Amino acid sequence: MKGEAVDILLIEDNSADVELTLRTFKKNNIANRVVVIRDGEEALDYLFMRNSFEEREEGRPKLILLDLKLPKVSGLEILKAIKSDEKLRVIPTVVLTSSREENDLIESYNLGANSYIVKPVDFNGFQEAVKNLGLYWLLLNRAPERDI
């Protein structure tokens, strides 16, 4: 897999949700390479190439799917870090969460989230939502190649 660009960085701690998400991608042939991080701190390490990810290959993911409720560092903090960074902020970051809280929604958009999607409880709805966002952000949306 070396050399191949990462399509999606999925930051999600619930393994069931991870599996359901990955299944949906696979079923719809959306992503070739998905990196899953299950911890907020780790996510920052990955994005900024620190600690255990110091050695990782350079390159930005095409899409970040971000849960808000994460161990150690919350999704909102991660979002803030991404959108404050010159290089990272161009990456489309979609908040994918169970929270229907309005505060979370507003805060996310304030911090620069590109989308905010509430995960439907029923699996069909969930599948539909994930399929659509993958198609949109990876295939339809054009992101700049270079740093802005």
Add this chain to the structure above:
Amino acid sequence: MRAESPEETIFLSILAELREEKWKLLDERVFIGKICKSLLDKGRFCGVAVTLFDEEGNVRVRASAGDIGDAFGNNNQPVPEGLENFEIRDQGFLIVKFDEKRGMSDILKVALRELAFIIALILENKRAEEQFRLVINTHPDPVTISRLDDGRYVYVNEAFSEITGYSANEVIGKSALDIGIWFDRKDRKRFTDMLREKGRVINFETRFRIKNGRILTSLISASRFMLKGVPHMAAITRNIEAIKKLEREKENALESLRDVFERITDGVIALDKNWHFTYLNRRAARLLDREKPEELLGKNIWREYPEAVGQPFYKAYHRAMETQQPVFLQDYYEPWKRWFENRIYPSPDGLTIYFTDVTEKKQNEIRLNESEKRYRYLFENSPVALYEGDISNMRRYLKEVLPSKMRRAGREAVSRYLEEHPEVVKECVKRVKIVGINREGARLYNLSTETEFLSNLERLYSLNSNRLLRKLILMAAIDESEYEGETEIKTHDGRAKSIYIRILGYARETGEERKSYAIIAATDITGLKKVESLLNRKVKELTVLNRLAEVSMEVGNPKEYGDRVTRMVEEAVNPDVVLFYLVEGERLKLLSSVKGKAVAYLSENIDLRVGLCLCGLVAEYRKAIYSSDIWKDKRCKLNECRDAGITSYAGFPLMGKGGVGGVLAIGSVAKRDFKDEGEFLETIAGEVSIGLQNIDLLNQLKKSEAALEREVEVRTSELVKANKELEAFSYSVSHDLRAPLRAVDGFSQILYEEYSSRLDDEARRIIGIIRKNTEKMGQLIDDLLAFSRIGRKSIKPAEIDMSGLVRSIFDELTTRDDRERIEFTVEDLPRAFADPSLIRQVISNLISNAIKFTSKNENPSIRVGYRRNHERLVYFVRDNGIGFDMKYSNKLFQIFNRLHSEDEYEGTGVGLSIVKRIIEKHGGEVWAEGTKNEGATFYFSFPLSEEDRKRGVSK
């Protein structure tokens, strides 16, 4: 012609001197002095003197020259040797001492006699002229002397200046024509022509214009005479306006006199011996009730007036006729019910009778007598003390004694004068004559009888005891007729009384004399005064207490309170020292003190032991202590107060909740009995005790207030914390409960889809149940979250078009089939003012309920309507669904409470709870009415705002 003798020469030369004008100008004294000198020089006498006497024979003026001693030349004195007297007619003597060697020739004597005669003439002239001047100058009418030709004034008198307004300086030397004082120049021409012709004109009527422009019609009389060879006129002018006015007045007076005369003029009748009328005047005819005298002439009086026979007049006429003596009779003539006065003059031929109707006069007299009687009765029995004094003598005396200027200056000046002249007051007392005093008056002075009052007058009206008298004198002195006011008197037995008096002065003619009287009405207000002063004291005390109470409420700090209290006590009671101690354990600590100037020494930090000295004893015995002399008081063991120079003392315990809280003490340098004001002082102490307790309470209150605030702060922060935790909780619920649910749903679906071939029907059914429950669980979580969100959310009200909202929600919730099936009615709903998103939820919940519960009805019908009253706006959603039993109506809105099984109707049991929560958050109410199997109505209301109530709710 014979040659003039030397004597004649002397005489002639002196005579020539006398004739010279200048003599006239000389003063009398200078004149006779000159004569003496002149005679001495020219006649070579040893001495010359002139002595003039006044009317009583005393020397008026004397002048002398040469050696003549003090010779008088008095008629009664023998003439000393060598002197010769010559009488100056009626005025004095010319005395000459001649040279004995030469002697006195007869010719000289004759010449000197002649000289004396001329001197007399000159002197007389001089005096006459002076008198003339005096008379003319003080004449009330204008007198002028002016040149006849050009009218130039030589002399004007004072009246001229007064009446015309021109001063002498303004007119002397100027012409009357230039000044324009003659209104008509032709008049003056005529007047002067007449004067030239006749030498004298009397009462020439003309008009003069005086300085202020007014025209005076006047009479002018003048004489022509020569002055220094020039014709002059001396004129006297009389203002005719005044005369005319006087004449008018005189005319009026005569008129009224005539009137009076006519009124009192007697009727006159004459009767012959046989009682026939021989004469009667008109008035008599009228009095006898006939139009003309002729009607009665020749007729017999008793036949004409038979009713008079036997009356007193009848008898009087007969008596006069018989006795031939005049009879005077005033009597009542019964037949005419009138009084007549008759003066009957008999003669042998008959009677002449003058008679007058005096009924009115008589009635007045009777009335006067009656009113006098009534007055006396009232006077005597009046409940007000009355006495009457004759103050005529006193008035006369005051008029003599007081300078008129002072009397005009008024009350105060006279009052001062009386103050400074007690002897005048004393004299006044002697001149007051009390003419009557009524019973109440005697009682006021504590006298048993009127005579006792009259005989004690001097004492009752003594200088020091009677202020009333002074008022009376004052009134009489400044000619006031009324006085009203309060004053004091001393009674017979020496007690002071306050009275309210009214003095009324009046004058009464008694015979020739005019007398002044004063009626004094007095009311004893001693009692009232006492009440008044008591009242004043009470008011003052109450004011102090009131202020004390205010201060107790205002001040929260004991030291400030102490300072204000001590100052107030000082002001109210005026002691020399005020001490305010607080009890601290076994000691008294001085909180505040006030020290007057008279106080010698007072420590600012005296601590006392409870039980020691007076203040300590007050604290120990919890009782007020009064000591009028602490130097003799054995209880007083400490020297503090004595050192301060205090004599009298009073101390009061200040009672707190748990016992004595302090001591308030006052002291005075001069001996004083504070017990007199004990009640007031103890009330003050009571008030101060309350004040101290107040301050205590206030401080406690402040402490607990602070504690309360802290408590509130803690609770608030706890509440904030709890709220945050709750938020976190619902966040977790929202997030964490859903994820596993999704996993259950997701994996069961994957199982169903991907492993379907390996599952039998039962397995597939079970998977279906799992999925159905996860769905329900998801719904439950969503509802719960919505419910909890409402609690936290703040309302953002806006105007809502209710009808539109209801219709759009109904459309959202139903399919086309539903809409065809359900009879849905929306009334024309008034707009609501509420949070739109929340109200949307309310309506959505209620309508979806209605749809749900009518789903089994064949003809479902839903109606949304409203009601309005003064207080609130009520909306309702009514359906004809399955309804409910009213006994469960209170359970409807409780969360998770359901009235139907889930198999019958789906639902989480949260929807109505949410409705209730939202409406209550808007200040409204929710309730429901229903009948089982017939339908239900759900109501929700909003309170109307004040504004809505006024204008009615808009649609």
